[in-house]
Amino acid sequence: ALRTHIGLVTQEVQLFNASLRENLSLFDPAIADQRLRGALDAVGLGGWLAELPNGLDSVLPPGGGLSAGQAQLLAVARVLLRDPALVILDEASSRLDPATEQQLELAFGRLLGGRTSIIIAHRLATVERADYIMILEDGACLEFGRRSALAADKHSRFAQLLRVGMEAALV
Numbered sequence: 001a002l003r004t005h006i007g008l009v010t011q012e013v014q015l016f017n018a019s020l021r022e023n024l025s026l027f028d029p030a031i032a033d034q035r036l037r038g039a040l041d042a043v044g045l046g047g048w049l050a051e052l053p054n055g056l057d058s059v060l061p062p063g064g065g066l067s068a069g070q071a072q073l074l075a076v077a078r079v080l081l082r083d084p085a086l087v088i089l090d091e092a093s094s095r096l097d098p099a100t101e102q103q104l105e106l107a108f109g110r111l112l113g114g115r116t117s118i119i120i121a122h123r124l125a126t127v128e129r130a131d132y133i134m135i136l137e138d139g140a141c142l143e144f145g146r147r148s149a150l151a152a153d154k155h156s157r158f159a160q161l162l163r164v165g166m167e168a169a170l171v
Helices: 020-025 033-042 046-051 068-082 098-112 147-152 157-170
Strands: 006-010 086-090 116-120 132-137 140-146
Touching: 006 068, 020 033, 020 068, 033 046, 033 068, 068 098, 086 098, 132 147, 132 157, 140 147, 140 157, 147 157
Parallel strands: 006 086, 086 116
Antiparallel strands: 132 140
8 A cells, every 4th residue: 555655766667568558557447548648748748649650559669769768757657647645766867868857857846746755866956856865875874954954064965065066067
């Protein structure tokens, strides 16, 4: 029962050699096509759906035919359909180009709104929306606190990471 309240978007998206409908609904025939289309629209894939020759009945071959960004957006749409209370993003944007990452960030905004989320990321930009930050190193918690407080504390590890990230961006 606990799993029904948790949504997970990982770095690697599993696609089945099945229709888009089946891939989105994870083979649940009770999910109406209108909800499937709504989820695709919410993540910015409505135009892509309109271009598919068989719409929701188009077969998605595993590992082919979709960009990494499209696959990630489908994974976000899957989670939106389930409407979980807790969302876990595990390096969900690490394999994407900047343009696709921006589209995915918009989808994450819709997905995370009004939900508790755990965001696991190496990229600092990915955790900009986090209220609390936990820095883990070698399996130990080095630091935990409100994002704003850690960023303001020049001695915190998080502030150091922000400075290094900004320096790298300026170079």
